[in-house]
Amino acid sequence: MQEMKRMACRWWIALHCVLVTWASHAVEPRMDEAQAAVFVKMALAGIDREYPYKPGAVLTRAEDLRTPREMHPVFYGHFDWHSSVHGHWMLVRCLRLQPTAPWAAEVRKVLDGRFTEKALKDEGDYFMQKENRSFERMYGWAWLLRLGQELRSWDDVDAKKWLAHLAPLESMIVSLAKEYLPKLDWPVRCGFHPESAFPLGQFFDWAKCAGDVEFEALISAKAIQFYGKDRDYPVSYEPSGNDFFSPGLNAADLMRRVLDEEKFSQWLTGYFPQLAQGKAGNLFVPVSISDPTDGQLIHLAGLNLTRGWTMKSIAHSLNVSDPRRAVLEKSSEAHGKAGLAMVSTGHYEGEHWLASFAVYLLSDVGIAH
Secondary structure: OHHHHHHHHHHHHHHHHHHHHHHHHHHOOOOOHHHHHHHHHHHHHHHOOOOOOOOOOOOOOHHHOOOHHHHOOOOOOOOOHHHHHHHHHHHHHHHHHOOOOOOHHHHHHHHHHHOOHHHHHHHHHHOOOHHHOOOOOOHHHHHHHHHHHHHHOOOOHHHHHHHHHHHHHHHHHHHHHHHHHHHOOOOOOOOOOOOOHHHHHHHHHHHHHHOOHHHHHHHHHHHHHHHOOOOOOOHHHOOOOOOOOOHHHHHHHHHHHHOOHHHHHHHHHHHOOOHHHOOOHHHHOOOOOOOOOOOOOOHHHHHHHHHHHHHHHHHHOOOOOOHHHHHHHHHHHHHHHHHHOOOOOOOHHHHOOHHHHHHHHHOOOOOOO
16 A cells, blocks of 8 residues: 555656646747748848947047047947947847748858958957957856857858858957956846946856866866855845846856756755745846837836846756745746837837847856756
8 A cells, every 4th residue: 555655746746747847848939931031130220320328448549539430440330349249149149049940141241251260250359459358248258159150059151151261259248257257256236238247157057168177177167166055145136227137147047057956956946945935036037118219218127137037047957846946937938028029119228139138038148948
């Protein structure tokens, strides 16, 4: 009798795991061809749009005051350098996932015209000037390495050519990161560009893909140094008024990369101690946007999308029987819907960048399947 009970119990646990896995898969958003077409159209509309533009350059002489296209022969559109980089990444990502879509030939032609050897070398040379070595540190660097990883992961003739052309810029960014990280003694905990957990996560993914063991070890050590002892994260302090990141969730999304499943589960228990009960302050409440024409307030649309992808990634890193998984998946779905509803508003303040975030969410970037 006892043996039969044990067998029944094991059967129920197995069935529960299957149902949990099926349910989580059923609610996850997926990027269909119609959605991808909208996102691609938005990226193409901004790729050659030189103005308005927000430069991040340090000017040391009058000659440094140049047009966006003169400073950045590839990444001059989409309002700023980092948005242009992830706009190009988004096009590569969509083309890789849907290579036979009606828009695929046009996108391939556009990218082939952009990713030329000379233009990308010039982009890399820009960082050689002393005053430019901290340009786009580390947010823009993160997106550049995400672009590099996308090309590395794609078995395609053009992708291999583009990656070869990107190599000098990619190597420059990796070198700058390796130089900078040992000097960074404290994490940057905020909800926008200077935040440190997001780029560390992107660097880590790139290092594993590229087989750069030294870089991977450096990032792991920094992640544990910065966030390994974090406990009882102050969830009531989020969000701030112009966040597009949750620094709390970004840290967890980084730690799930560098820790194994058991250690990460233990770390997460101390970090979000009431997560299993569905309690995480305002982190589980999608934010509203009062004015989508305001370039700072529209950041909150991005916050919904990044909360969506970090929660989904964190959930995927937990055992299928962990009750926190369902809590995170439910909130991820709600945030994803809220964020996706604000990607296309007709206002360039959001449309120059939000499609990239939508593609990141919908195509499960950074999640190992």
